[in-house]
Amino acid sequence: MVKKRILLVDDEAGFTRLVKFNLERTGKYEVKEVNQSTHAVQAAQIFDPDLILLDVVMPGMDGGDVVAELRKRPHLAPIPVIMLTALVAKGELSRNAVAESGDLVMIGKPVDIVTLIHCIDEALYFHEDGQGESE
Amino acid sequence: MTKIPKQCGDLEWVEFMPSAVMVLGDGGRVLGANQQMADLLGRESGEAMKKLKNDELTVEEDRECDVEDLQKLLEKGSGVYHKAKRYLRGNGEVVLAQVKGRVVEDFIVVEVVSVEGGHSGISELVQGYDLLHRIMDRSPFLIYTRDLKGRYVVVNKRYEEVFGINRRDLEGMTPFEILPKESAETVMNRDRAVLEAEKSLEFEEVLQFKGREIHSLTWSFPIYDQSGGLCGVGGMSMDISQRIEMENKLKKANKSIESAYEELRMTQLALIQAEKMESIGRLAAGVAHEVKNPLAMLLMGIDYLDGLPRDIDVNLEEILKEMRTAVMRAEGIVHGLVDFSAQRQLEFSRVDMNFIVDSCLPFLRHELTRDRIKLIVDQADDLPDMMVDVQKFEQVVINLAINAIHAMVDGGGELKLRTRWKVLKGMSSDDGRRTREHLRNGDTVTVLEIEDTGPGIPKENLSRVFDPFFTTKATGEGTGLGLSICKKIIELHHGLIRIDSEEGRGTKISLTIKAVTGDRKKDSEYQGVRDFEK
Incomplete structure (x- = not known):
């Protein structure tokens, strides 16, 4: 089975470490950690991920900035992005809400690994299937 | 009318007159005179004067005039004359006097008002009296x-x-x-x-x-x-009626100033409190964010350890379970903190209560089915619109509905959602602060009632139910922040939230929001007005 490549961008090194352990243990994924948001775009270009997990609040460039930069590059733009946020997103009605804002999926931290994997798989599935949402 | 006896024999009262007085009858006959008159005219006494006629007491040139005046009065039967005349004293001297003549029944009472000419003592007396009289009358x-x-x-x-x-x-x-x-x-x-x-x-x-x-x-x-x-x-x-009236007006004005001042003071306190709450809010939001990251890490770590084989240690399972619960609890508290410090800025839209209920129902389906709760929805179909922050308001409704569902823990209960509108009556003026937007009698309002058939809330808890962190749930279950947040959101909408609960009967929560008039100008006082296309 081909492992899916996941780029994980978060300024908390401890967090990215643990997520990597959890995801790679399943055998389904290969995870690259990026702790400096300013390196994110370059890492994406080199690593060529199938999906990007992106923290929102980071020093320097925040999640939103990174997404904007990714979208500017045609070969990076289609990559599905899941935002992780410790902020309370507007419209969040229950604890582990998975909200959708435009075509971005947002997950509130802390999130358990089961939910995270579910979201990752779902995003990958839809991306493979139709190469982008039909809306 | 003075009570002068018809029999003029009794004219004692003339002696009590402070000025010189005599009483004349028909033909100018002197019927009586007081001592002062006697002294003025140089006669021995009033008694002595009784035999005389007015003519004899008057200077020749003035007699005719006098007779005329007297006749006129007597014929008329009433009236007063004021004139100056010259009296003849006993010794032939002339006294110029200002007199007043008055008809009293059948007689004429003549009063000497003032005198000119030097008769010391008497005239002084009369003059003195005259002065005093003038002072008194001014x-x-x-x-x-x-x-x-x-x-x-x-x-x-x-x-x-x-x-x-x-x-x-x-x-x-x-x-x-x-x-x-x-x-x-x-x-x-x-x-x-x-x-x-x-x-x-x-x-x-x-x-x-x-x-x-x-x-x-x-x-x-x-x-x-x-x-x-x-x-x-x-x-x-x-x-001093006017003065008293002024005093009362002043007291009243003072009172209203006092109460205005008191109100101002209360407003100031409230503002200070609000500012404190806002700082706390900002602090809370900052703390929450910071805490969430370590919590996220802990959870990831626990998830990883959870994948380890259980034979490493017999207690591993239990420990991980406790750790996970602890992290979720902490997360719940933090989450609640952030909610509590929610933005004060609401974004209003114009919707009606039925729209809110319809939007919330999908979120309740799962819990309703799972707990086998019967749902009754009673929606009035003539509801007026209201201005609410849809997302926050729905948050409140779902929160309250979920509470209601959870209260019916034995399953098989009934959840009733009812919408209606009414005109407010019987509001005490203590409800809420006196701001321009607060609800008053006569306001049209729309009401949502969320009612359950659960065990109800014990009386002693009812007053504390909106306190932050007050909870009756077991430790770890829920944080107790829900109702206080709901109350805050409703208050930000200038609405009312009320709980009616009876142990054994169930609980009913009412949300009351002011309806909007068709008046565009008034409605636009709310910030961020957008017409919500349903």
Whole structure:
């Protein structure tokens, strides 16, 4: 089975470490950690991920900035992005809400690994299937 | 009218007149005169004058005129004449006097008002009296004297004006004849007090006169006769009704200033409190964010450890379970903290309560089915619109509905959602602060009721139910922040949230929000108005 490549961008090194352990243990994924948001775009270009997990609040460039930069590059733009946020997103009605804002999926931290994997798989599935949402 | 007996034999009263007086009958016959008149005209006494006629007392040139005047009065039967005439004294001297003649029944009473010409003593007396009289009559005070029996003796012009009674008529009357009974009694009591105390006293009284209430201030003093015996009371009164009215107005104004000040003070306190809450809010939001990251890491770590084989350690399972629970609890608290510090800025849209209910129902389906709760929805179909922050309001409704569902923990209960509108009545003015937007009687409001058939809330908890962190759930279950957040959101909408609960019967929560009028201008006072296309 081909492992899916996941780029994980978060300024908390401890967090990215643990997520990597959890995801790679399943055998389904290969995870690259990026702790400096300013390196994110370059890492994406080199690593060529199938999906990007992106923290929102980071020093320097925040999640939103990174997404904007990714979208500017045609070969990076289609990559599905899941935002992780410790902020309370507007419209969040229950604890582990998975909200959708435009075509971005947002997950509130802390999130358990089961939910995270579910979201990752779902995003990958839809991306493979139709190469982008039909809306 | 003075009570002069028809038989003119009894004219004692002339002696009591302070000025020179004589009484003339038909043909100018002197029927009586007082000592002062006698002295003025150089006669021995009033008695002695009885044999004389007015003609004899008058200078020749003035006689004709006098006769005419007298005749006129007598024919008419009433009236007064004022004139100057020259009297002839006993010794032939002429006295120029200003006299006043008045018809009283069948007689004419002639009073010498003033005198010119030098008769020391007498004229001085008369002049002195005249001056005094003039002073009295210019006085803005009511001046009076009464005898020991309460009968008026002397009053000044002001007295006449206020009571509308001529002083001659007043003589011999008592206060009972010019004032209503109660007020007359007050006045008589005053006299009694002065006579008893035998010194001057000050009185502030409320008297009724001609249907009006008069506040009067009186200085009253005892009067002694020449032998030093008490013979009556005198007094000066002032109508201070206006002053009292002014005082009352001032007191009222002062009171309203005081209460305005109090309100201002309360508003200031509330503002300070609000500012504190906002700082706490910002602090909370910052803390929450910081705490969430380590929590996220802990959870990831626990998830990883959870994948380890259980035979490493027999307690591993339990420990991981406890750790996970702890992290979720912490997360719940943090989450609640952030909610509590929610933005004060609401984004309003114009919707009606049914729209809110319809939007929330999908979120409740799962819990309803799982707990086998029967759902009853009773929606009025003529609901007015309201201005609410849809997301936050729905948050409240879902929160409350989920609470209700969870309360019916034994399953098989009933959840009722009811919408209606009404006009507010019976609101006490203590509900909420007096801001422009707060709800008042007469306002049209829309109401949402969320009712369950659960165990209800015990009375002792009812008042604390909205306190942050108050919870009756077991430790770890829920954080107790839900209701306080709901209350805050409703308050930000200037609405009311009310709980009716009875143990054993269930709980009903009512949300009341002001309906919007069709008035575009009023509605646009809300920020961020967008017309919500349903």
